[in-house]
Amino acid sequence: MTPQPGMGVVVENFDADSTEDVQLLKKTVYRDKIVLLRGQDLDVPGFLALGRRLGTPEAYYEPAYHHPDHHEVFVSANVEENGQRIGVPKTGRFWHSDYQFMPRPFDITLTSPRVVPTKNRGTLFIDMAKAYEGLSHELKQRVEGTSATHTVRRYFKIRPSDVYRPICELVAEVDAKTPPVTAPTVYEHPHTGERVLYLSEGFTESITDAAGQQQPELLRELLAATGQLDDVPNEVPVHLQTFEAGDVLIWDNRTLVHRAVHTDTPEPAISWRVTVHDPAGA
Incomplete structure (x- = not known):
């Protein structure tokens, strides 16, 4: 297990069939936030x-x-198969x-x-x-007791079947399938006890204070901080995680926000993803 500059660890010779390795993997994900398993080259099943074991x-x-x-x-892919x-x-360019x-x-x-x-x-x-x-102390005070509303509206990908549909009809369908959800803006991580700021540029639509008033300026200040x-300087380090085809990248989805880096060239790219609920944090 090798620490990485900035965040996370790299693990060689991980055995996906080993109960001991899987248990240690989960602990490491919550402790170090990112784990890169080198050279796994797993098939889809x-x-x-591995996801089901976590x-x-x-x-x-x-x-x-x-x-x-x-x-x-x-599946995120820009090529066809057969x-x-x-x-x-x-996917995930935000x-x-x-x-x-x-x-x-x-x-x-x-x-x-x-394919990378x-x-x-x-x-x-x-x-x-x-x-x-x-x-800052002032921002922490302002965010205390607030709630954030999250929605997929802003980055819902238009499907071929959506062409020529009225936008109001599409928005109504999106809200019916995935209604906006509201949660505390800051919450305690169930596995680590850390205080986590739970918001993102992609999905957080608004912040509401304890009196029920929306606070758009507070949302912008928190996203900037x-x-x-991208247009606002900040003091928070951004970690770039690279990988090779056949690796497996695993992270603490409750703590981290992420954004995919996409090439503008026509090179093929394919990746698989599995996202899981950990019963220990239910």
Whole structure:
């Protein structure tokens, strides 16, 4: 196990069939936030099996993202297989926590890069527990007792079947399938006890104070302070995690927000993802 500059550890010779290795992996994810398992090269059933050993996977609510044989596996791909589109291209090009718009936060995310571009690749991460620690005293006071509302509206990907549909009809369908959810803006991590600022540029629509008044300026200040607004300088470190095809990248989805780095070249890119609930944090 080798620490990385900035955040996380790299693990060699991980045995996905070893109960001891899997238990240690989960502890390491919550302690170090990111774990890169080198050279696993798991097939789809093996990758999903590892996810199941860490928690309970859940299929993404939009079927277009599903692997055709294993619906709990989310596919991001910009190429076709046997003349058929599998998955969705260029996912996650904004700061977010996976499924932050769902009622119950997911604990752990696993990704398996299958085809990796030669340029502009990797995933950017921000530790929102450290970001909360670094807030000014004044900002901490203002955010205390507030709640944040999260929705998929802003980054819902238009499907081929949505062409020519009225936007109001599409928004109504999005809200029916995934209604906006509201949760404390700062919460205690169930596995680590850390105070985490739970918001993102991609999915957080608003912040509301204890009197029920929306605080748009507070939301912008928090996004800026945590490094999620590209045009605003910040003091929060952003970690770039790189990987190779066949690695498995695992992170603490309750603490980290992330953003995919996508190449603008036509190089092929394919990755699988599984996101799980850890029963120990229920």
